Amino acid sequence: MTQAAADPRYGAAPPPRRRWRLSWNDPRTRNLAVQAAAIAVVAAAVWYLAGNAGRNLAARHIATGFAFLHRVAGIPIAEQPIPYDPATSTFARALLEGVLNTLKVSLAGIVLATILGTFVGIARLAPNWLLSRLAAVYVEVLRDIPLLLQLLFWYTLLQTLPAPRQAVHLGPAFLSNRGLRLPGLVWQPAHSWAALAALAGVVLSVLWARRARARQDATGVRPPVWPVAVALIIGLPVAVWAVLGAPLGFDVPVRKGFGFAGGVTVSPEYAALLAGLVIYTAAYVAEIVRSGIEAVPRGQWEAAGALGLRRGAILRMIVLPQALRVIIPPMTSEYLNLTKNSSLAVAIGYQDIVSIASTTLNQTGQAIEGIAIIMAVYLVISLTISLFMNWYNARVALVER
Template identity: 65%
Template sequence: MSDTAADPRLLRAPPRQGIRLSWADERFRAIIWQVLIVGAVVGIVWWLVRNTQHNLEVRRIATGFGFLQREAGLPIAESLVTYTPASTYARALLVGVLNTLKVAVVGIVLATVLGTLVGIARLSKNWLLSRIAATYIEVVRDLPLLLQLLFWYTIMQTLPAPRQALNPVTGVFLSNRGLRLPWIQWQDAHSFALLGFVFGVVATILYARSARAKRMQDGQPRRVWPAALGLMVVLPVVIWAALGAPWQGDIPALRGFNFTGGSNMSPEYFALLAGLVTYTAAFIAEIVRAGIQAVPQGQWEASEALGLSRGRIMRMVVLPQALRVIVPPMTSQYLNLAKNSSLAVAIGYQDIVSIANTTLNQTGQAIEGIAIIMGVYLCISLSISLFMNWYNARIALVER
């Protein structure tokens, strides 16, 4: 090796030049453009705020969120928390937020399950099953969502009355009053049992990770299912029994002209959920199909050579690899489902949009009402994005 190559002084990076106050300097130009853009944005925002304040003063419209503490006098058909028309507007808007979350969370879960099954069926070697899945995908994706929501709501309205309700399964009734299902009389003991189950799930996941790490160290397999059984089944049951929760279910029964007992899904909620799930599942199915086809064919051939069945290959080999392709576009569909739930106002379901619209019509606080709607959907969308980005990072390949 020559002395020139070995001289450490020649290996140093060249000194960084300072910014020249000249338009020819790239960094100087970048700073000027950034200052101009930020200044333009601040100026536009300032003009909008001043213009809005001036118009409100001219029209003598009060601003602020003080109206939230006033009595709402607004009837709401269904709510997850206690509510009466004598409650405040803040309580009414809380009911709207919870109703929106009830649609978004349940819809995301059901759309994921249905979309995954349809996407796998789309790739089935059974010609009839594959054609049915393809027809479902093409038809549902090509029809406007609003039209589909009206279609499902019309179906619910044309169902028979409670006395002639459809009874496909014992304890399940479908009528123009909605879908009535068996349920339990929820008490505090049930809540503690549910918390125990959630704790058991988390503890099982941590134990499984610990067992996997120890197996990588000493090569000794460790059974996870006994711990999972104790934490996820035995623990909640013990909490349930110790706190004296009732074991019998609340079965719906016809009393007069309507049903009593059980849990009821209103026609509006059922139509909204059915429309959102079937519509979003069609897009998810295509994402799942593309993700599965992105896995190299050699993975199938190698798994078949090991004697694995096609179902186990799909579940244990292909889908885990396909998730790296599926998750990013799936996030967009989850966001679309949450935002599309705002169409609930078209069929009379009282979500945050419906309740906020009624509130701003009664109080005249249009700006505050729109701001509340935007804030709610922004929080929901950011929460979905954060969770999906975290999950995507968890399953991403890490280079060594």
């Protein structure tokens, strides 16, 4: 900037501002008029469509509005992240179950697909011939099979597990075609406090890390960060839990009636959907990771090698941080795709938001409202993911000085 200011050509007064004239020859008037016309056309189209839909719905005596949300739903739901009873719960509650089920599979899917995809992507670049070929085959095969087929494949595979009465014992857990039945922790107040302590530990660790950095910048001596963070995030909750009497109880599943009683279930529908989404999306993530790593100039590897760093350390400390800049923007798209692809759950009987909303619109007959709810839910989830990823992208972006 100082150079620019020193340039005499830039030092002069700002260019004269032209007066705004109400004439077609003035570009500003022209732009304003065009934009106003565009807005008017869009508004008119929306107004016409809304009015048209409203008139036709009225003419056909189809109920409209969102009043149905407060009616008792009556529809049964298999996977209930929050308590739900078809006899008393409303459609709003049923839809909330759907949203939570969508989030449950999407978030787990994003985390697992990132981990698996990163490993496959790195494996594809590995000097080991067998490993890189295997990774290449994985990517090429799984990208080419439609996701719906993969989901049906996993689901059919899980259905071939033994019936509950012949369930496979895995320690205290049961594996059958009803899913994986695991012992559940009996939640007690002490656990809530411990969870709260863990959260506090994370916040304190972040603050400590900032302090440590400031100290390092000022004195050149870096105070220990990792030991403190471990103590805060793991030690603090354990201490809180121990002080409160260290209660620990498990709800162990037992065979009963048609299936099992007690414990928590990972249903075959959830498992098949998660497996399908993770394995399919990981193939794309692997390609993104590979392209990101290859975008880092070879000179970086060679320079780091010349300094005596091992391959793993070069990857972790030199290459990946630079590759992230290339990786993050396309990764955002993959996360959005995974979330939207989770709507294929309908095909295998996992009750996500699309499944519950379409049952709702079928029971109430209010298709427009039902679809609007689905669109709003995906819009909010997608925008949230985008916002987070954009924030992260800005953080890792190359800061030029």
